[in-house]
Amino acid sequence: MKELIVFIVALVAFIIISCIKIVPQASAYVLERLGAYRKTWGTGLHFQFPFIEKVAKKLSLKEQVVDFPPQPVITKDNVHMQIDTVIYYQISDPKLYTYGVEKPLLAIENLTATTLRNIIGELELDSTLTSRDIINVKMRSILDEATDPWGIKINRVELKNIIPPRDIQDAMEKQMRAERERREKVLQAEGEKRSSILVAEGLKESKILEAEAEKQAAILRAEAVKEARIKEAEGEAEAILKVQQAIADGIKLINDSSPGKEALILKSFEALEKVADGKATKLIVPSELQNITNVASIFKEVMSNENNNQ
Numbered sequence: 001m002k003e004l005i006v007f008i009v010a011l012v013a014f015i016i017i018s019c020i021k022i023v024p025q026a027s028a029y030v031l032e033r034l035g036a037y038r039k040t041w042g043t044g045l046h047f048q049f050p051f052i053e054k055v056a057k058k059l060s061l062k063e064q065v066v067d068f069p070p071q072p073v074i075t076k077d078n079v080h081m082q083i084d085t086v087i088y089y090q091i092s093d094p095k096l097y098t099y100g101v102e103k104p105l106l107a108i109e110n111l112t113a114t115t116l117r118n119i120i121g122e123l124e125l126d127s128t129l130t131s132r133d134i135i136n137v138k139m140r141s142i143l144d145e146a147t148d149p150w151g152i153k154i155n156r157v158e159l160k161n162i163i164p165p166r167d168i169q170d171a172m173e174k175q176m177r178a179e180r181e182r183r184e185k186v187l188q189a190e191g192e193k194r195s196s197i198l199v200a201e202g203l204k205e206s207k208i209l210e211a212e213a214e215k216q217a218a219i220l221r222a223e224a225v226k227e228a229r230i231k232e233a234e235g236e237a238e239a240i241l242k243v244q245q246a247i248a249d250g251i252k253l254i255n256d257s258s259p260g261k262e263a264l265i266l267k268s269f270e271a272l273e274k275v276a277d278g279k280a281t282k283l284i285v286p287s288e289l290q291n292i293t294n295v296a297s298i299f300k301e302v303m304s305n306e307n308n309n310q
Contacts, residue, residue, distance in 0.1 A: 021046045021055065028094040032056040040094045057098045063090045063155060066105060070163060071113045073120040075128055082163045083120070085112055087143070088156040096151025104150055108143070112157075115142050125164065132159050 022045055023029050029041040033053045041055075048054070066089070070082035087108060091097045101107045119138055120128055128135070136157050144154040164172070 015050050019048045019050050021048060026061045028059045028061055028091075029055045030057040030059065030094050030098045037095060037099065057094070059091055059094045059097060061091055061094075063088055066108070067160065068109050068112055070161065071116055073117050075120055075123060075125050077124045079125045079168060080165060081120075081125075081128075081168075082161075083116060084160045085116065085139070086158045086160050087112060087154065088158075089147070090153045090155055091151060092148075092153040093151030096149065098151075100150040104152060107150070108147060108152070111143060111146055112139070115139055115146075125168070129162060129164075132162075135159060 021029065021041065023041050023043050025043050027043065029046070031038040031041055031046075031048060031053060032055075033049070037056075038053060066087050068085050068087065070084040072080065072082055074080055089108065097104060116135075116139065119135055123131065123135075136159060139157040140154055143157060147154055
């Protein structure tokens with residue numbers, strides 16, 4: 001009897017302990033009572049009535065990522081390709097997620113495939129390859145609205161891979177190669193053009209500098225010639241000035257010595273000798289010299305004066 005009581009007490013304690021539930025962070029438990037939805041437990045300590053209540057589903061409220069396999073699609077210009085998508089979703093309502101749809105992930109996958117086909121069917125191949133962001137935004141908006149009754153929040157949709165047919169890939173590679181070759185030729189031509197321009201500008205600047213140097217040299221030569229001529233003219237002027245000064249000094253000395261008539265007549269003879277050096281065609285003889293007697297007497301007096309001086 002005692003052992004039975006101990007067994008019953010232990011069984012009751014086990015049942016009570018098993019009815020104590022602890023919900024971890026970022027999780028939610030859906031509780032049912034007699035098969036009907038009772039409530040949703042959040043983070044913390046909870047107690048359920050034994051035998052009539054049970055935890056129907058344990059859910060994680062963290063953001064989850066699911067990678068769907070490639071889906072076949074057809075573009076507007078009838079190009080067959082495959083696209084695989086990545087969905088980032090989060091459970092927003094545990095009750096709707098539990099009772100809203102059977103197999104939520106399968107439902108999301110099928111909904112993603114049909115939505116993707118509809119969007120790609122309105123685009124051509126080139127637009128599909130260059131409009132990933134637009135496709136992502138459209139898909140996220142459509143999927144989020146469609147999954148809202150299921151208690152699911154679609155946070156982000158990404159096109160992981162776009163796989164066109166092999167012949168399209170080959171054509172795209174050829175086109176890309178041709179575009180690269182064209183850019184290379186354009187860059188090469190631009191480089192040659194730039195090099196030619198730089199060479200021409202260098203030659204132009206060199207000729208300009210040479211012309212400037214020749215101009216400066218001509219200016220310096222002209223200034224040197226000018227200075228030489230100025231110095232030469234100054235020398236000639238100075239020489240003429242000295243000669244005139246000497247003549248003026250001679251005249252002054254003559255005036256200071258009070259020369260007689262005889263000396264002046266002698267100087268006239270000297271001047272007449274220079275005039276009659278054979279180059280002059282005409283001679284003008286002063287009236288004082290026309291009388292031979294006067295000339296002889298004057299010469300005699302001058303010679304006697306010189307003898308006396310000696």
